[in-house]
Amino acid sequence: MRSVRQWIHFQRSPTRKMPLTASAMDFFQLFVPDNVLKNMVVQTNMYAKKYQERFGSDDTWIDVTLTEMKAFLGYMISTSIHHCESVLSIWSSGFYSNKSIALIMTQSRFEKILKYFHIVAFRSSQTTHGLYKIQPFLDSLQNGFDSAFRPSQAQVLHEPLIDEDPVFIATCTERELRKRKKRKFSLWVRQCSSTGFICQIYVHLKEGSGADGLDALKNKPQLHSMVAKSLCQNASGKNYIIFTGPSITSLNLFEEFEKQAIYCCGLLSTRKSDCTGLPPSMLNNPDTPPSRGQYRIRMKGNMSLICWYNKGHFRFLTNAYSPVQQGVIIKRKSGEIPCPLAVEAFAAHLSYICKYDDKYSKYFISHKPNKTWQQVFWFAISIAINNAYILYKMSEAYHVTRYSRAQFGERLVKELLGLEDTSPSH
Numbered sequence: 001m002r003s004v005r006q007w008i009h010f011q012r013s014p015t016r017k018m019p020l021t022a023s024a025m026d027f028f029q030l031f032v033p034d035n036v037l038k039n040m041v042v043q044t045n046m047y048a049k050k051y052q053e054r055f056g057s058d059d060t061w062i063d064v065t066l067t068e069m070k071a072f073l074g075y076m077i078s079t080s081i082h083h084c085e086s087v088l089s090i091w092s093s094g095f096y097s098n099k100s101i102a103l104i105m106t107q108s109r110f111e112k113i114l115k116y117f118h119i120v121a122f123r124s125s126q127t128t129h130g131l132y133k134i135q136p137f138l139d140s141l142q143n144g145f146d147s148a149f150r151p152s153q154a155q156v157l158h159e160p161l162i163d164e165d166p167v168f169i170a171t172c173t174e175r176e177l178r179k180r181k182k183r184k185f186s187l188w189v190r191q192c193s194s195t196g197f198i199c200q201i202y203v204h205l206k207e208g209s210g211a212d213g214l215d216a217l218k219n220k221p222q223l224h225s226m227v228a229k230s231l232c233q234n235a236s237g238k239n240y241i242i243f244t245g246p247s248i249t250s251l252n253l254f255e256e257f258e259k260q261a262i263y264c265c266g267l268l269s270t271r272k273s274d275c276t277g278l279p280p281s282m283l284n285n286p287d288t289p290p291s292r293g294q295y296r297i298r299m300k301g302n303m304s305l306i307c308w309y310n311k312g313h314f315r316f317l318t319n320a321y322s323p324v325q326q327g328v329i330i331k332r333k334s335g336e337i338p339c340p341l342a343v344e345a346f347a348a349h350l351s352y353i354c355k356y357d358d359k360y361s362k363y364f365i366s367h368k369p370n371k372t373w374q375q376v377f378w379f380a381i382s383i384a385i386n387n388a389y390i391l392y393k394m395s396e397a398y399h400v401t402r403y404s405r406a407q408f409g410e411r412l413v414k415e416l417l418g419l420e421d422t423s424p425s426h
Contacts, residue, residue, distance in 0.1 A: 031144035074416030079366035151192035161361035196356030250274035
């Protein structure tokens with residue numbers, strides 16, 4: 001049985017040393033460099049031409065430039081800081097108007113770029129994937145994540161919080177809320193639990209109400225297993241410890257991951273998890289509840305099934321921690337509650353992720369387009385900015401300027417709009 005003390009020490013760190021003068025734009029462009037932005041320019045202009053050939057010429061359209069594309073992104077990103085319901089509020093006379101940036105581009109020009117904006121203008125005859133309009137961008141973003149950061153050993157697979165702005169939720173009608181919350185995709189991530197850096201993104205499309213749709217994904221552990229394998233495809237052989245929720249946790253998946261030197265610790269649910277191969281005696285609750293902190297263990301090779309009691313029965317499946325190692329859960333009112341180390345580790349790493357979600361989820365771009373690929377794109381851009389800020393906080397540049405997440409976002413917006421000097425700092 002492996003012991004947590006036998007694991008290799010992991011130094012989570014950026015792979016590139018950024019200079020003291022590095023700007024918010026410098027960190028953002030680790031993931032969205034100029035060549036990606038130039039491709040957006042080319043594809044947008046190609047789509048505009050194609051659209052006008054089909055539906056009639058648009059005399060007011062002029063090909064977009066790289067400078068305008070950066071400004072376009074800047075306007076969109078500004079909604080993640082000020083949480084306005086519509087990006088067009090910038091040019092209004094209302095509460096969310098922003099005259100300081102509204103002068104860079106007219107509203108009509110912005111709306112034209114928004115109308116024609118594309119990552120991939122034309123569909124290849126061989127393309128069958130529903131995300132073909134954004135897949136090249138997602139691939140480029142993933143390469144940026146992989147090359148810019150070495151994550152810690154402990155990572156978590158989960159769905160990040162991408163809810164609406166709480167102020168909007170409190171003021172909109174129930175009908176508006178139902179309409180806004182309908183998404184045709186599910187977004188999953190593999191996230192470094194010690195920094196919050198999102199290492200990998202996986203998007204599962206709802207391509208219908210059939211057996212392979214998103215509704216089925218909510219109820220079928222085998223589809224969650226597919227998500228987990230996709231998120232860990234670059235983790236093989238690296239001795240990572242992956243923490244999972246009930247929908248992913250399963251004996252078959254954990255055994256498959258162990259063959260790839262990926263070790264797991266997951267919360268198990270008799271209702272949500274695939275319990276195939278697990279002893280029924282450990283899945284049933286005893287007639288008489290045990291004392292708080294008591295637990296039962298069954299082992300199979302390196303795999304341990306733990307049933308721990310704390311005002312309810314909690315089950316954990318792990319091959320990353322020895323069941324004989326003791327841990328403790330500290331409660332404010334109850335004090336210390338004994339538990340296996342796997343339970344303590346699971347609670348600690350999940351609480352870290354919750355803190356990062358609470359901090360960063362409110363900085364997702366507020367713009368909500370109707371097209372699924374555009375929704376995915378703006379969520380991905382939001383994740384890229386959060387990752388850029390995490391790298392900034394780990395750099396020497398942070399000790400010079402010490403921007404908060406909101407200030408970092410404001411600086412990035414101004415630099416994209418050309419309101420700040422973004423001359424190369426390295």
